[in-house]
Amino acid sequence: MIEQIIPHGICLKCQGCCRFSEQDNIWSASLLDEEIGSSLEKKIPSCAISRDKKIRLEPNLKEGNFICYFLSIQDNQCNIYPFRPFECQLYPFLINRHEGVVFLAVDAKCPFVRDNSESGIFKKHTQYLTHLFNNPPWLNSLKSNPQVIQAYAGAINLTKVKL
Numbered sequence: 001m002i003e004q005i006i007p008h009g010i011c012l013k014c015q016g017c018c019r020f021s022e023q024d025n026i027w028s029a030s031l032l033d034e035e036i037g038s039s040l041e042k043k044i045p046s047c048a049i050s051r052d053k054k055i056r057l058e059p060n061l062k063e064g065n066f067i068c069y070f071l072s073i074q075d076n077q078c079n080i081y082p083f084r085p086f087e088c089q090l091y092p093f094l095i096n097r098h099e100g101v102v103f104l105a106v107d108a109k110c111p112f113v114r115d116n117s118e119s120g121i122f123k124k125h126t127q128y129l130t131h132l133f134n135n136p137p138w139l140n141s142l143k144s145n146p147q148v149i150q151a152y153a154g155a156i157n158l159t160k161v162k163l
Contacts, residue, residue: 001089002086002089002090002129002132003125003128004089005112005121005122005125006092006110006112010111010112011076012075012076012077013076014110014111014112015076016109016110016111017091017110018067018068018070018071018078019060019063019065019066019067019068019071020057020065020066020067021065021066022066023057023059023066024057025057025066026150026151026152026153027152028054028055028057028068029054029055029068029085029087029088030052030053030054030085030087030145030147030148030150031049031053031054031055031085031086031087031147032085032086032141032145032148033053033144033145034141035085035086036049036053043080044080048069048070052147053147054147055068055069055070055085056069057069060073070084086148087148090129091107091110092106092107092110092112092113093105093106093107093125093126093129093158094106094107094150094152094155095133095142095148095149095150095161096149096150096151096152096155096157097149097150097151098151098155098157101160102142102149102160102161102163103155103157103158103159103160103161104126104129104130104133104157104158104159104160104161105152105155105156105157105158106155106156106158107152107154107155107156108154108155108156109154113156117156126158126159130158130159130161133161134161134162139161139162139163142161142163143163
């Protein structure tokens with residue numbers, strides 16, 4: 001489990017995550033191969049995982065967008081929160097590919113990021129993640145799971161990940 005930086009109540013009020021403008025969206029969560037392998041024991045049905053190793057997005061007719069298969073729009077909560085995928089645990093941080101270089105990045109659209117990016121806690125968490133992703137077990141996991149390294153438009157690159 002990755003340590004979290006955003007207080008749970010802030011995420012519940014935001015209603016920005018887990019919602020997408022189109023069904024095939026780069027921002028939807030990709031799964032690590034090991035997460036796919038253990039999905040059944042975590043009660044994640046195989047129909048929730050696409051061929052490209054992403055959590056499927058479902059049409060949300062009420063809002064005219066698409067939502068994560070596991071998002072309950074009634075209470076804005078994740079139905080698999082205790083064992084949510086790596087990318088969901090990491091957010092608002094991202095593993096971003098920019099001009100052939102891999103970075104630990106952050107989503108500039110996240111309200112928590114906008115309000116706290118200069119704070120000590122944000123900087124400390126960035127250092128924690130940088131150290132984590134530059135350790136051999138995580139480096140090997142990232143190398144063997146290229147689907148979690150995306151080119152996110154609008155992401156703010158913080159530090160290089162030495163793949």
